[in-house]
Amino acid sequence: MDAKADAAVLSAAARPRLSARWATLLVLAVVIATIPWFFPSGFYFRVAALVWVTALAAVGLQILMGQAGQVSLGHAGFVGIGAYAMALGPKYLGLDVLLCLPLGAALAGVIAFLVGRPILKLKGHYLAVATLGFGMLVTMVLVSEVGITGGPDGIRVPRAEILGWRIRGSETFYWIAGGALLIGTWIALNLQDSPSGRALAALHDSEVAARTIGIDVAAYKLRAFVIAAVYGAVAGGLLALMNGFVTPDAAGFIASVEYVTMVVIGGLASVPGAVVGAALLVLLPQALTVFHDYEHAVLGLLIMLFMIFLRVGIVPGLAALLRRRA
Amino acid sequence: MSLISVFRRGLLGLGTAALIAAPAMAQQGQPIRIGAVLSVTGPASFLGDPEDKTLRLYVNRINAAGGVNGRPLQLIVYDDGGDANRARTFATRLVEDDRVVAMVGGTTTGTTMAMRPVFEDARIPFISLAGGIEIIEPVAPFTFKTPHTDRMACEKIFADIRARGLTRVGMISGTDGFGQSMRGQCQRVAGPAGITIVADEQYGPRDSDMTPQLTRIRNTAGVEAIVNAGFGQGPAIVTRGYAQLGIRLPLYQSHGVASAQFIELATPAAAEGVRLPAAALLVAEQLPENDPQRRILIDYKTTFEREFNQPVSTFGGHAYDGLMILVEAMRRANSTDGTRLRDAIRATRGFVGTGGVVNMSATDHMGLDLSAFKMVEIRGGAFRLIGN
Amino acid sequence: MLAELLQFLVSGLTVGAVYALVALGFTLIYNASDVVNFAQGEFVMLGGMVTVFAFAAGVPLPLAASLAILAAVGVGLLLHRLAIEPARGASAVTLIIITIGASIFLRGIAQIVFDKRFHQLPAFSGADPILVAGAAILPQSFWVLGGALLVFAGLWLFFERTLLGKAVLATAANRLAAKLVGVDTSFVLALSFGVSAAIGAFAGILITPITLTSFDVGTLLALKGFAAAMLGGMGSPLGAVVGGLLLGLLESFAAGTISSAYKDAVAFLVILGVLFVMPQGLFGRRSVERV
Known part of the structure; x- marks a missing residue:
């Protein structure tokens, strides 16, 4: 980190931000710890665990999109890499499935590093289409190499064991996923408040301006891209472990669009926004089943309404509303 | 358009009527809850939509006739959109929240395999409507399936090709689960069946033109027949492309197109002479009078087509078979306990369904043999039973 | 060999023409508003589906097609009026998510109003292929190519020869400046949605006899059209056309030869390759970031 840039972007608001960071974490921790009291059945553990895992991937994308201002329509590609590592590592390399979680994350990081270097030279929609292409390539390999990946029908993921204890059951995964999200959120919030986070924010505002004050723009973008990929891969790995099964849908274009929607609908500039966005997009399909045939129409309508009336996203939007009241 | 909405409203009305009627029957016993996770939308909606329609229709009919063991059925349907992760979540919901006693669903092999552990862990019978052989091989204690496997389709097709004195086959497959699974099985059984696969092309499930792939197959030296593994609209476009290029080789489609709608989409002219293995449902009227399936096939076909005003497909038939096997098992077991129900399903013998005569056992959770599969040829815009 | 290449060429151009029309729709709306309209594919769906259902109800084909275009234009204008206009001033990414929501919404409505099955439409002038130098070409391919040409020419005339066209171009170049010289930019935006919808629906009508249609054909077309628009250079109508045709050709030649x-x-690798050399696409404007 460059000291000059550091000084340039260090804001006087650093102190209150610090407490806001801990407040966010505290709220999240309290929510994770208390909502199980209200769960009427095991199914709720499953859905809530899914929310935490999805939110972890979304928080990763928020670092890239919200903090570094770089769009990605291929985020699910990294989720897929993490997920398939859990299936392929044990099957072909005889590795313990739990070991495959960090290995998959590392692999995603390395791939992101290699792919990111050329891709991140592109801007805006061109970057979107390049990342879209990357995501499609991942899906295509997963779909076409049937002999290795199991093809479109997917592949089994072995159940994990720690000292002979098999990790299973929605409740166990609820706590694992909740813990992972808490750690992920903590890192993301720290990143946002760190000198490099402010460098990234500068980048978001204006790349040229960031460059002129001495920020190594390319390096920071690449770092955000790699971090986002690692988040995605860890989330994918956890998802695979939780499901005991993975299909190429996990890496698909639709999933990528969903992650982007989560980040934007929750609030592009907000880490907790990504969590809220993920919760919304995971919970809505469950809640909307009462509409039967109208399910998709209502989902689309809600997305539009949220974005029209809370255009900066749910979390910052509601925060602004509250402030205006106060 | 208006016709469809009128019918939909009618269906919705029926659904609410059933819901309102449910408490009235409470004295006779709580409704028996049956779950169904289907790909009603998404890439496999071609399969999932008729399955959904069939289940709703027949649950209403069963309830109108007094239900099962004096209790009405309550069907809970969730649409997974073809996504395995979503299917898994809905499966958990069925088991943990809705407390279903059994599941008839799982439109694709991918969603079925993702959901299987949920039902196995909960010891709740799961009758899948997907084709993949891995669903029942090796046998999982609580998982069954009603459709023929894609391996059977390959064997049937290859036998027919050999009967024509041909051996060299060009394959064109969809990159969806159905196409890839069948492609794999065909590659596996080709050798034993005396068939050589000389070309292996693929297309995306939503591709709009397959003439490049077909041109390549046509130009492959020695190719004698073409086999298309796929479902939905892809095979219709393959068939159109085949006609467009004026290819003279015999074209085989799979059981994944087994609906009169395929002929309509491919156009009768292009589909002329195309052969495919399919459940007898497509040729119900052509079966001999003494065929055990004849009555039930014609009954299902007329019921479905009258209700929905669209051609029947064998996929809806799979759902019918699954539901009926389950209902019969519930009657025999006079219980909704998972293990007893499973034992009763496993004891299914001589069940006459749309897919064939089903004889399950502890080692066979499908219970169909090749005789249930008919080879049909499209002639004059209709399916014709041949050489069985 | 020549026949084979010609076959791939025709196949690629036909599919590519549709990508080009979708990409054009993207470009028009993008130029007027910076919005990448991911509901563009749904206009194509509407074109095909309304035509199919009207035709099945006994409406003559030309009238059914006109109805479909009108319906799509109506939906396009409503989309602008009810979803884009109220969010005016929101960031581009917010507007994009609105269009994604709109696309899910339109698909959801279509599956209720129509159904979830595939549908076909008879070819406009027979299904017997025409043999040209050994390649079999469907008459409908000529309809698609001819129709696309008509749209390209019409748009070119509109931009080059009409005051309104100039106003649209001015808005695309600099919205504020256009406003200052008296261009009603809000009208231009509504116009762009209407014209985009019409073009999309037109493409849907032309291609349905070849590719069939269903309530969810739009997703993949939107994706391909977006990629084509990027390949050509976002904001450039010429780029959209070239990008679309190129993408179609890439797919067909890759399928036929590689x-x-x-x-x-293969198609995406080529797009990536082009973008690495020309980060603004083939015909994109070089933008200079102001600080």
């Missing part, structure tokens, strides 16, 4: 399983991968 690998049909990876044809989309």
